[in-house]
Amino acid sequence: MRILRFYQINKVMLQHGLDELIPGKWLPWYAKLGRIGFFWLRNKHPDKSQGTRVRLALQTLGPVFIKFGQMLSTRKDLLPPEVATELSILQDQVEPFDPELAKQIILQSLGLEKLSDLFSEFETKPLASASIAQVHAAKLKDGNQDVVVKVIRPNIQQTIQSDIELMRTAASALQKLLPDGKRLRPVEVVKEYERTIIDELDLTHEAANGMQFKRNFENSTALYVPTIYSDYSHKNVMVMERIYGTPISDIKQLVARNTNMKRLAERGVEVFFTQVFRDSFFHADMHPGNIFVSTVNPNDPQYITIDFGIVGTLNSEDKRYLAENFIAFFNRNYRKVAQLHVDSGWVPSDTDIDDFEASIRKVCEPIFQKPLAEIEFSNVLLQLFNTARRFNMVIQPQLVLLQKTLLYIEGLGRQLYPQLDLWKTAKPFLENWMKEQIGLKAMYQKISTNLPYWSEKLPEIPDLVYDTLKQVKTLPELQKLQFEAQQEQLRQQHTSTLLMIMGTTFIIIGAILPMYQDNWWPSGCFDLLGLGCWFFAFRKKRS
């Protein structure tokens, strides 16, 4: 089976001329010979660009590869821009699977006898068919609420596992074959993909994330999160409120509805920074297929988001350093940026700060030659990460997720409102947040958060103080005892070494004596003495 799949993958890649992407001089003789061996598999799309051929090949190979392409499209640090842009076209136009199968999965997962036990209506024709799941519209019997039912593709787990296995083999071959293999880190990329996709296969994760977002944005005018019906959620099935918004990519429709595009673009940035800095919990799969705009109030537009399979979290130190980094960065204080990287432990503590600062300046100064409104925030972050990587920055998965999300948000914002000044929108937010983290207000907040903990520990303090004082009183005595024990140990070791030397000398004498005289007993005595010394030496050593 695996051989067959391997052949199929090879066939699709060769028929899309992907082998031509690797310069001939990099390929060893056996790879070239193998290519000639498959002479009947010719590039069928010689007229198409590299990027288009990669996209078409991934599309032909199915959901697992489509999702991989979507992920790769955000890795502009690894791919040529043309290929990355082409891959970002990969949306969720995937062949639907048999709706009867979907119904069976729903019945089985939710323990129903028939669909009408839960739904008053169920649309057999899928509403959408994505890489991992298929979505059916329905109406709940109880309350008549419009919902969608998301069903994981059957057998996708096995397909993913075996395809990833093949991807891993191909990645490690590429890493060895390509001269640039180390920098491209294909093995690491596949690993990252595996982690993300495996998480997405369990809809209970998504349901829990969705509910957390709903709580975080309860009553928000900026973002609406549909209700998840946790009672009807399972590993393979999830039921959620159906939303009716305008897809964010449908700019014509948004304009026709007189949507305030400037407000919409700025809101996107605000929502993102709120998720990152206020909640430490951000939606990390912000591709346009997952974002909609409510049709209710076009002048004060509200976002609607779905698909909570991938989320990112940041701890308070990461947030603090990130905010300080952004601020230092836009003040062009590269020294501070370098220092922050060291302080946060993102780069090793022995990093040459002068050298690091100079490298950051070299990549970032050209970016700042542009007017502030034209600077790509995500590009700034990307350049920073790439520079830091050369200084052995340990890859921080949460920061990579953040950078990718920012890339989406920024791209989207600029599409909606090309004059969007991301920094102007984000700066007050970051500065406010920083103010809240330091100063009197922050101190008061920290104290009030920790107060219950401290009050719980307070009664233990007198005992702790008493015990500590008691220990301090007996400390000199203890130290004296320790010192004496160490001295005794040293003495024992010296005696043991001396006895070993004496024992060895006696045995040598015992061995030499028979050469000069006929009596055996003097040499026997020396041997015995020697063995005795060794015996006592070992005993001393072990005591």
Ligand SMILES: Nc1ncnc2c1ncn2[C@@H]1O[C@H](COP(=O)(O)OP(=O)(O)OP(=O)(O)O)[C@@H](O)[C@H]1O
């Ligand atoms: N609550 C909803 N209301 C209306 N339509 C929805 C809803 N949830 C999902 N859809 C439709 O189904 C499509 C696929 O859903 P979703 O993005 O959750 O699936 P997925 O398999 O996780 O996709 P992806 O490949 O983006 O990870 C969406 O693009 C949207 O068109």
